[in-house]
Amino acid sequence: xxxxxxxxxxxxxxxxxxxxxxxxxxxxxxxxxxxxxxxxxxxxxxxxxxxxxxxxxxxxxxxxxxxxxxxxxxxxxxxxxxxxxxxxxxxxxxxxxxxxxxxxxxxxxxxxxxxxxxxxxxxxxxxxxxxxxxxxxxxxxxxxxxxxxxxxxxxxxxxxxxxxxxxxxxxxxxxxxxxxxxxxxxxxxxxxxxxxxxxxxxxxxxxxxxxxxxxxxxxxxxxxxxxxxxxxxxxxxxxxxxxxxxxxxxxxxxxxxxxxxxxxxxxxxxxxxxxxxxxxxxxxxxxxxxxxxxxxxxxxxxxxxxxxxxxxxxxxxxxxxxxxxxxxxxxxxxxxxxxxxxxxxxxxxxxxxxxxxxxxxxxxxxxxxxxxxxxxxxxxxxxxxxxxxxxxxxxxxxxxxxxxxxxxxxxxxxxxxxxxxxxxxxxxxxxxxxxxxxxxxxxxxxxxxxxxxxxxxxxxxxxxxxxxxxxxxxxxxxxxxxxxxxxxxxxxxxxxxxxxxxxxxxxxxxxxxxxxxxxxxxxxxxxxxxxxxxxxxxxxxxxxxxxxxxxxxxxxxxxxxxxxxxxxxxxxxxxxxxxxxxxxxxxxxxxxxxxxxxxxxxxxxxxxxxxxxxxxxxxxxxxxxxxxxxxxxxxxxxxxxxxxxxxxxxxxxxxxxxxxxxxxxxxxxxxxxxxxxxxxxxxxxxxxxxxxxxxxxxxxxxxxxxxxxxxxxxxxxxxx
Ligand code: 3H9
Numbered sequence: 250x251x252x253x254x255x256x257x258x259x260x261x262x263x264x265x266x267x268x269x270x271x272x273x274x275x276x277x278x279x280x281x282x283x284x285x286x287x288x289x290x291x292x293x294x295x296x297x298x299x300x301x302x303x304x305x306x307x308x309x310x311x312x313x314x315x316x317x318x319x320x321x322x323x324x325x326x327x328x329x330x331x332x333x334x335x336x337x338x339x340x341x342x343x344x345x346x347x348x349x350x351x352x353x354x355x356x357x358x359x360x361x362x363x364x365x366x367x368x369x370x371x372x373x374x375x376x377x378x379x380x381x382x383x384x385x386x387x388x389x390x391x392x393x394x395x396x397x398x399x400x401x402x403x404x405x406x407x408x409x410x411x412x413x414x415x416x417x418x419x420x421x422x423x424x425x426x427x428x429x430x431x432x433x434x435x436x437x438x439x440x441x442x443x444x445x446x447x448x449x450x451x452x453x454x455x456x457x458x459x460x461x462x463x464x465x466x467x468x469x470x471x472x473x474x475x476x477x478x479x480x481x482x483x484x485x486x487x488x489x490x491x492x493x494x495x496x497x498x499x500x501x502x503x504x505x506x507x508x509x510x511x512x513x514x515x516x517x518x519x520x521x522x523x524x525x526x527x528x529x530x531x532x533x534x535x536x537x538x539x540x541x542x543x544x545x546x547x548x549x550x551x552x553x554x555x556x557x558x559x560x561x562x563x564x565x566x567x568x569x570x571x572x573x574x575x576x577x578x579x580x581x582x583x584x585x586x587x588x589x590x591x592x593x594x595x596x597x598x599x600x601x602x603x604x605x606x607x608x609x610x611x612x613x614x615x616x617x618x619x620x621x622x623x624x625x626x627x628x629x630x631x632x633x634x635x636x637x638x639x640x641x642x643x644x645x646x647x648x649x650x651x652x653x654x655x656x657x658x659x660x661x662x663x664x665x666x667x668x669x670x671x672x673x674x675x676x677x678x679x680x681x682x683x684x685x686x687x688x689x690x691x692x693x694x695x696x697x698x699x700x701x702x703x704x705x706x707x708x709x710x711x712x713x714x715x716x717x718x719x720x721x722x723x724x725x726x727x728x729x730x731x732x733x734x735x736x737x738x739x740x741x742x743x744x745x746x747x748x749x750x751x752x753x754x755x756x757x758x759x760x761x762x763x764x765x766x767x768x769x770x771x772x773x774x775x776x777x778x779x780x781x782x783x784x785x786x787x788x789x790x791x792x793x794x795x796x797x798x799x800x801x802x803x804x805x806x807x808x809x810x811x812x813x814x815x816x817x818x819x820x821x822x823x824x825x826x827x828x829x830x831x832x833x834x835x836x837x838x839x840x841x842x843x844x845x846x847x848x849x850x851x852x853x854x855x856x857x858x859x860x861x862x863x864x865x866x867x868x869x870x871x872x873x874x875x876x877x878x879x880x881x882x883x884x885x886x887x888x889x890x891x892x893x894x895x896x897x898x899x900x901x902x903x904x905x906x907x908x909x910x911x912x913x914x915x916x917x918x919x920x921x922x923x924x925x926x927x928x929x930x931x932x933x934x935x936x937x938x939x940x941x942x943x944x945x946x947x948x949x950x951x952x953x954x955x956x957x958x959x960x961x962x963x964x965x966x967x968x969x
Contacts, residue, residue: 254282256289261297262450263290264443272310273303275356280334291342298450299345301338301364302442307351308373309360314535317382321532328526331356331388332515335363344459348446349373349424350438352412359388362397365459368426368449369415370442375423376412380495382538383531383913387522391502392463392514397423399468400475403503404482408496409489425449463511475507492780493913498525529923533915537905540898540916544738545727547895549720556724560670562732563587566642568659569649570601570632573676576704577646579608582626583705584733589631589638598632605630608705636666643668644729646698648676651799653684660695661688672725674698678749679800682715682742692717696726699746700735701907702792709907711746712739736906743893744804748903750888751917753806754880754943756797759785760815761940762873764858766865769835770846775873780911785877786835787844788909789818790828794835798822811941816857824853875932882921883933886947889918889963897960922959930954 253269253276265286267273283301290296303309312329320328338345338360347353347361349369358375361367369375377386377394385391386407395403398421406413418424428445430438453459470478479500486496498521505517525531550556565581567574570592578590578601590605592598609627612618618626631638636659639645645667647659656675663673673695675685686695697713710733712726723739730737740747759772763786773784789797798819801807807814821827821834828834829842836844858865881904888894894903901916914920921929930950937944953963 253279254286256286258293258296259443259447260451261295261454262447263293263296263299264447265290265299265301266304267301267309268304270305272307273305273357274310274313275329275331275360276313276316280331284334284337287337287341287345296343297454298343299341300348300443300446300450301345301360302348302446303351308347308349308353309357310352311355311357311379312388314382314538317384317526317531318535318539320526321528321535324527328387328523329356330519331360332519335360335389338363339365339461339463341365344450344453344457346446346450346453348428348442349375349415350442352376354412355379355386355390356388359386359390359393362390362393362423362462365461366425366449366453367423368428368446369418369424370428370430370438370445371415373415374412375415375418376410377407378410378412380408380410380490380493380499381534381912383493383495383528383534384525385495385499385502385518385522387518387525389463389515389518391499391518392506392511394423395469395503395506396462396465397421397468400470400503400507401478401481404478404500405485407499407503408482408486469507472508475504479504492911494528494530495525530913533913533919533923536898536915536919537901537912540902541736541906543896544736544899544902545731547723547727547739550723550739551727553720553724555719555721559721559725559728560643562643562672562725562729564589564642564644566591566639566645568592568636568639568645568647568663570598570604571648572604572702573700573704574646574648575601575604575608576702576706577648577676577700578630579605579626579705580700580733580735582629585629586732587629587631589633589642591633591635591638593634595634598634602630602632608703636662639663640666640668642671644672644674644725646674646676648700651677651679651803653680656680656685657688660685664689664691670694672696672722672729674726676700679745679803681744682713683717686715686717693719694722696722697742697746698726698729699748701748707907708734708736709748709903710735710737711748711903711907712737713742713746714739715742736902738899738903739895740899740903741891741893743888743891747885747888747894747900748907750893751881751884751900751904752908753797753800754884755877756785756789757815757943758876758880759873760818761813762868762876763854764815764817764861764863764865765868767868767873768846768854769850770844771868771870772873772877773844775870776877779874779878780914782909782911790834790836790838790844791842793828793830794818794822795827809942813941813943816861817854820853820857821850826850826853876936878917878920879929879933879936880944881917882929883944883947883950885918885921886950886953886960889960890947890949896964898964918960922961926950926954926959 256265290299316329320326345364346366347364353361353375379386415424430441482500490496502518502521505514564587566589570590578588581588609623682697686692696718699711701707710730727737769786776784826833832838837847885900894900897918900918904910904916933946
């Protein structure tokens with residue numbers, strides 16, 4: 250036995266506990282420990298049943314993702330294989346009961362399905378989220394799940410990768426018993442789980458024989474019954490995971506469960522699982538998982554003494570009840586924080602509350618919240634005109650127009666109102682944090698919290714560190730993002746920070762491609778085929794063409810001699826074709842949100858380019874993909890070198906969580922490594938020669954190529 254698995258005997262039940270923080274992953278040593286514990290319990294005549302449970306916050310979150318990562322990158326490393334453990338559990342001579350709290354995920358649920366019984370506390374959840382990592386459930390999950398819940402449900406669980414409440418799982422036959430601790434007057438939830446599981450195990454010990462899942466076939470259906478279910482599964486995969494390979498592979502494995510005896514089926518699953526682990530998509534998605542967790546750790550901030558004792562955040566004041574302000578209010582109320590939403594007039598405040606109410610109503614319509622939930626959340630939000638109501642807030646978030654003078658005026662006023670130590674945040678997406686902070690006597694408390702629209706939905710928050718922002722303020726901002734269920738990425742103050750600074754060259758390159766001869770719909774098709782959630786022209790129409798137009802003016806962009814200006818975009822704004830809000834932009838909209846290609850846009854493009862002497866030509870899809878995606882990457886390399894982004898992986902997280910970059914490509918910088926930096930540099934250099942200075946290769950890109958290194962090496966500190 251090892252120290253991650255320990256056994257205690259309670260009455261006639263052996264309680265085997267897995268203690269492998271933080272989430273009891275099945276790392277090396279855990280399966281071995283469990284097998285030894287089962288052998289010992291079988292040999293002990295005083296034991297009649299075995300309970301397996303997890304210590305700490307959860308049951309088992311699956312295979313250790315670090316082991317998966319090692320196997321994904323190195324073909325001489327075997328992917329985790331727990332077949333021996335599963336067989337040992339299922340063939341145990343005494344009944345094995347798995348007791349679930351927190352979550353049973355991936356290999357954790359697969360272990361549970363090999364046991365004879367599964368019990369859980371009411372708030373536990375279960376799922377097979379392997380597809381999120383680009384792999385299939387490879388510990389016999391594709392074989393046992395359809396036996397327990399039927400083929401249709403198994404397909405849904407595995408393709409979506411969703412987590413389900415145990416009440417559902419109980420209904421489907423996946424969980425045998427829910428431990429109701431409501432009547433208990435004392436003791437912790439862990440005590441309730443342990444006591445409930447022991448009582449259940451004691452009870453079933455006398456019953457026998459104990460069903461082995463692998464011997465069941467009653468829910469597997471016939472080929473004729475299953476054919477339409479697999480077809481529906483393929484359609485579902487296309488819809489929820491477009492371009493991803495793991496769901497189709499998983500369907501093949503589930504199909505094997507329905508056509509082969511268990512042992513052959515599980516061998517087929519293993520072959521398919523190994524293929525999925527070795528896939529580029531697995532590498533990319535595991536990178537995305539790890540990177541998302543790595544951004545929460547900022548050297549010099551989260552490990553600093555100041556981060557150990559942060560003041561609690563209970564109340565947030567928001568200045569500006571527009572789209573962003575009311576979205577942020579909703580995000581805060583959803584996290585249980587008290588909110589004071591303020592604006593300069595009652596009229597604007599009323600509009601903000603109306604927007605808040607509308608968003609909540611749509612959550613109710615979609616079945617995400619009950620009316621009672623909504624009322625509880627709305628009760629947390631109070632309205633006020635003027636700044637005085639910000640006095641009791643722990644955090645003040647300014648979310649007004651992008652106008653420096655107005656923001657400076659607000660921060661100066663806040664200085665006199667906000668309580669000492671309060672975080673003073675601005676939701677600016679472009680402006681200089683230091684200039685905003687300069688009007689206060691407490692620039693150390695000023696930070697950028699760049700939320701993305703709609704703020705109650707989008708997961709990304711860029712946390713912008715000004716030159717005076719204190720370590721405690723940054724640490725508090727990270728903690729706040731986590732509390733809101735968002736991914737906070739710390740970046741340095743710079744025009745457009747990371748996300749928007751990369752976005753502009755990407756967007757303008759797309760516009761130049763259209764001027765050169767492509768169409769908006771061709772560019773958008775190439776980008777969505779690449780995997781972007783939306784095409785850039787559809788995005789521009791959604792946000793409004795006037796946004797970038799204002800930025801062009803405010804920043805005096807394209808003023809350097811010889812710079813190419815986006816002429817068509819300017820012309821569309823001048824014609825008041827601002828996008829969805831005016832019914833026309835790059836596309837036209839007929840009442841809905843669906844972009845429809847518009848002959849009038851083509852006419853504008855023809856007129857403007859002819860006037861500028863641009864000879865339009867046929868533009869191939871490859872050129873579109875390279876000029877847009879490589880523009881992102883080249884700018885990303887500059888941001889890294891300037892220290893605006895700390896790590897290449899931070900840029901990836903920003904693009905994955907805020908800009909619709911496809912997870913299965915791991916983010917722009919990860920994608921660059923995969924394409925190969927020499928190839929990227931070669932194309933960027935060619936564009937530099939053909940298209941001008943905007944394509945000047947980033948010095949870091951040149952350096953990495955010269956040294957034969959990647960962005961991943963750069964992050965690992967592997968620079969010579
Ligand atoms: C699998 O099981 C394959 C099988 O089919 C075949 C096997 C033979 N391993 O997310 P959090 C770490 S594939 C290692 O911030 P939360 C995470 O890195 C696996 N580490 O917490 C972080 O570390 P740190 C299928 C893991 O409360 C810490 O735990 N399973 C693993 O918001 C806290 O994580 C999954 O895909 C792991 N499996 O959410 C489940 N999981 O503190 C993936 C987490 O150093 N995990 N860590 O930054 C999750 O969905 C969430 O982490 C969970 C907790 C819901 C568990």
